[in-house]
Amino acid sequence: MAIPRRGFLGLSGAIAAAGLSACGSNTGRPEPGSSGTAGGDKPQLSQWYHEYGEEGVEEAVKKYAAGYPDATVTVQWNPGDYDKLVSSSLLTDKAPDVFEYGGGPTLDMIKAGQALDLTDVLGDARDQFTQSVLDAASWEGKVYGIPQTVDMQMLFYRKSAFDKAGVTPPTTIEELITATRAVRTKDMGGFYAGTDGGIGVLNSMLIWASGQEQISSDKTGIGFDNADGYNAFAKFAELSHTEGFVPSASGDWSAASPFVNGETAMQWSGLWILPEVTDALGDDFGVLPFPGVGASGRQSVIFGAFSACVNAKSKNVDAAKDFVRWLWVDQEDYQLEFSTAFGTHIPAKTALVPKADKLADGPGADAARFVAEMGHANDKLWTPAISQAVVAALTNVVQKKADPKTEINAVAEKAKADIKRLNG
Amino acid sequence: MARSPLARRIRGLHDRNLWQLIFVAPFFLGLLIFTVVPIGWSAWLSLFDARNTVTPTEFVGLDNYVYLLTDRAFQTSLGTFIVFALFIVPTTFVISLSLALLVNRATVARAFFRSAFFLPTACSYVIAAMVWRLVFFNGARFGLINSYLRELGLEPVNWLGGGNYLYWVVLVTLRLWLQVGFYMILFVAGLNRIPADTYEAAAIDGAQGWRVFRHITFPQLRATSIAVVLLLLINAFQAFDEFYNTLISVGNYPPFAKPPLVYLYLISFGSGSQDLGLGSAGSMILTVVIAIFGLAQLGLVSLIGRDRR
Numbered sequence: 001m002a003i004p005r006r007g008f009l010g011l012s013g014a015i016a017a018a019g020l021s022a023c024g025s026n027t028g029r030p031e032p033g034s035s036g037t038a039g040g041d042k043p044q045l046s047q048w049y050h051e052y053g054e055e056g057v058e059e060a061v062k063k064y065a066a067g068y069p070d071a072t073v074t075v076q077w078n079p080g081d082y083d084k085l086v087s088s089s090l091l092t093d094k095a096p097d098v099f100e101y102g103g104g105p106t107l108d109m110i111k112a113g114q115a116l117d118l119t120d121v122l123g124d125a126r127d128q129f130t131q132s133v134l135d136a137a138s139w140e141g142k143v144y145g146i147p148q149t150v151d152m153q154m155l156f157y158r159k160s161a162f163d164k165a166g167v168t169p170p171t172t173i174e175e176l177i178t179a180t181r182a183v184r185t186k187d188m189g190g191f192y193a194g195t196d197g198g199i200g201v202l203n204s205m206l207i208w209a210s211g212q213e214q215i216s217s218d219k220t221g222i223g224f225d226n227a228d229g230y231n232a233f234a235k236f237a238e239l240s241h242t243e244g245f246v247p248s249a250s251g252d253w254s255a256a257s258p259f260v261n262g263e264t265a266m267q268w269s270g271l272w273i274l275p276e277v278t279d280a281l282g283d284d285f286g287v288l289p290f291p292g293v294g295a296s297g298r299q300s301v302i303f304g305a306f307s308a309c310v311n312a313k314s315k316n317v318d319a320a321k322d323f324v325r326w327l328w329v330d331q332e333d334y335q336l337e338f339s340t341a342f343g344t345h346i347p348a349k350t351a352l353v354p355k356a357d358k359l360a361d362g363p364g365a366d367a368a369r370f371v372a373e374m375g376h377a378n379d380k381l382w383t384p385a386i387s388q389a390v391v392a393a394l395t396n397v398v399q400k401k402a403d404p405k406t407e408i409n410a411v412a413e414k415a416k417a418d419i420k421r422l423n424g
Numbered sequence: 425m426a427r428s429p430l431a432r433r434i435r436g437l438h439d440r441n442l443w444q445l446i447f448v449a450p451f452f453l454g455l456l457i458f459t460v461v462p463i464g465w466s467a468w469l470s471l472f473d474a475r476n477t478v479t480p481t482e483f484v485g486l487d488n489y490v491y492l493l494t495d496r497a498f499q500t501s502l503g504t505f506i507v508f509a510l511f512i513v514p515t516t517f518v519i520s521l522s523l524a525l526l527v528n529r530a531t532v533a534r535a536f537f538r539s540a541f542f543l544p545t546a547c548s549y550v551i552a553a554m555v556w557r558l559v560f561f562n563g564a565r566f567g568l569i570n571s572y573l574r575e576l577g578l579e580p581v582n583w584l585g586g587g588n589y590l591y592w593v594v595l596v597t598l599r600l601w602l603q604v605g606f607y608m609i610l611f612v613a614g615l616n617r618i619p620a621d622t623y624e625a626a627a628i629d630g631a632q633g634w635r636v637f638r639h640i641t642f643p644q645l646r647a648t649s650i651a652v653v654l655l656l657l658i659n660a661f662q663a664f665d666e667f668y669n670t671l672i673s674v675g676n677y678p679p680f681a682k683p684p685l686v687y688l689y690l691i692s693f694g695s696g697s698q699d700l701g702l703g704s705a706g707s708m709i710l711t712v713v714i715a716i717f718g719l720a721q722l723g724l725v726s727l728i729g730r731d732r733r
Binding site for chain 1: 477495496562563564566567582585586677690693699
């Protein structure tokens with residue numbers, strides 16, 4: 001029997017459509033926020049983490065989630081550009097209920113009502129956390145993220161190189177400049193802070209080290225357009241042109257390889273390279289904060305903490321809040337394990353710091369002390385546009401010998417306009 | 425069944441117009457949904473302050489545009505694009521045309537050479553940028569080119585550091601390597617369309633070498649040349665991958681060599697912020713600039729063409 005052409009086409013089209021409609025609904029991802037609470041079922045929560053570099057973290061966080069008795073928590077592990085992933089997903093209804101974010105949620109997220117106020121989740125436990133760390137995740141007195149663990153940056157230096165040159169570890173920028181020149185050898189440079197000459201990672205350090213703040217206290221502009229600020233930029237330009245300043249190395253500032261391979265005697269890097277450096281160099285290194293600059297100078301370090309946030313538009317807001325309180329406020333064993341069992345990080349709760357054996361002595365203990373005594377975090381009003389303007393200003397001062405005052409004043413103009421756009 | 429005369433006119437002879445629409449419909453629908461609607465939405469969004477949302481919130485009129493056009497960094501980025509275009513468009517044109525002429529004249533393994541030059545087009549911009557940055561032009565002592573310089577007794581050069589203008593060498597060579605093959609193929613196609621008897625006639629008249637090229641080959645390649653230059657210009661304008669991956673370091677992008685797209689990406693999406701109104705305004709500005717360049721080029725070419733008649 002010959003099927004007419006049209007009938008055949010129509011039939012095959014219908015079969016294809018039916019077949020295709022069967023696919024597409026199983027995305028392999030957990031369905032967030034679907035609360036099957038009818039009849040006493042536990043609520044379903046979804047939790048997002050970014051891909052940590054250390055091994056074993058994924059298993060650990062899944063263990064914590066499985067251990068929660070009052071809800072079924074599904075953990076999603078996200079490689080790649082986590083920031084953009086979370087920001088985009090919060091625009092949809094497939095957003096996670098609980099998610100971590102570097103430094104707490106951004107001001108945009110807070111103002112758009114995407115991050116929930118977690119001050120009541122903390123409750124009395126507020127004093128148990130290191131204040132500076134908690135402040136970094138707060139806005140106008142309210143806490144929007146519970147810090148999970150703290151990471152920080154500091155200056156690593158080779159003790160043997162310093163002993164050979166007869167130089168003491170520097171505490172001011174002048175001492176740093178002298179030390180850079182003194183400890184360099186034919187094969188080993190003096191100071192390294194990144195392939196861009198340290199401008200990207202150290203621009204805010206200069207601001208704090210000169211005793212200033214990123215944003216002024218009235219929150220309308222920058223806080224470093226004054227003589228101390230200009231001096232800080234000028235001093236950094238001087239450091240960049242010192243012999244022994246390493247402009248480029250086998251890895252960026254965040255990698256251990258330049259320091260471990262002996263390409264540089266001092267490197268500005270982060271706590272995360274501590275295990276690798278200890279393995280390779282044993283005792284032959286120490287850590288320092290960034291030296292003070294100028295008359296009102298103070299030594300400083302920068303820290304950051306991924307903080308647990310709750311999606312304010314989640315369908316299970318209360319269950320999410322309870323989970324965050326259970327894990328990141330109550331479960332101190334898990335918090336300690338999370339901070340210390342994978343790489344080296346500093347627990348966010350002050351009382352847990354002495355219990356971490358890697359931070360008990362040596363450089364680890366120094367790092368914890370730096371964060372507690374002289375740690376700073378990026379202000380919530382420090383927008384990408386302001387950050388870029390500062391990088392451009394510092395680059396001009398270093399490379400084109402521009403006048404720091406003119407450059408910083410240009411940044412001040414830009415910052416005023418940008419903060420007005422952001423904060424009104 | 426009687427159709428009104430108007431309906432019959434619209435539907436055309438044997439419903440020709442209707443079928444035309446039906447066949448074009450899927451493509452047109454796709455174009456509408458994936459190109460026209462987003463562009464329109466973006467233009468609408470650019471008039472609002474849209475942070476962390478794709479739906480417009482507060483109407484700010486042309487504030488986003490004013491902010492961008494008065495921004496020193498944005499103006500610098502437009503300048504960067506123009507410098508990049510000035511470097512890359514003539515260079516790519518000359519090199520790909522030369523390669524096309526050479527490959528066409530090859531008597532041995534012509535297909536091999538064509539494929540060999542075309543192969544880099546298949547390479548990812550990101551991978552190529554990383555190889556250029558970490559292997560060839562690494563600023564450390566042991567970078568490939570720096571090693572050769574050291575053998576010759578010269579100082580290692582910090583290619584991407586910015587104290588000099590040598591990062592242009594890195595970026596232009598990267599782009600050339602990646603795209604010359606593609607335009608060479610376009611020229612080869614153009615060359616193959618020139619009828620062989622034109623060359624025979626020229627040979628009889630005694631023309632050879634450069635005169636053949638100047639008076640016969642090049643004029644016959646007019647259409648291809650126009651297309652190639654227009655494509656080169658638009659692609660130069662959309663340069664993002666090679667710049668971003670060559671110059672980004674952990675948490676920072678230097679202020680030099682920042683083309684408009686990189687700049688917009690960093691301020692609209694940097695550090696977790698999502699300033700979509702500003703990004704949309706920037707895209708609209710860039711579209712207008714590309715359109716101006718494209719129209720100017722076409723106008724210039726047709727002006728030249730008119731003189732020749």
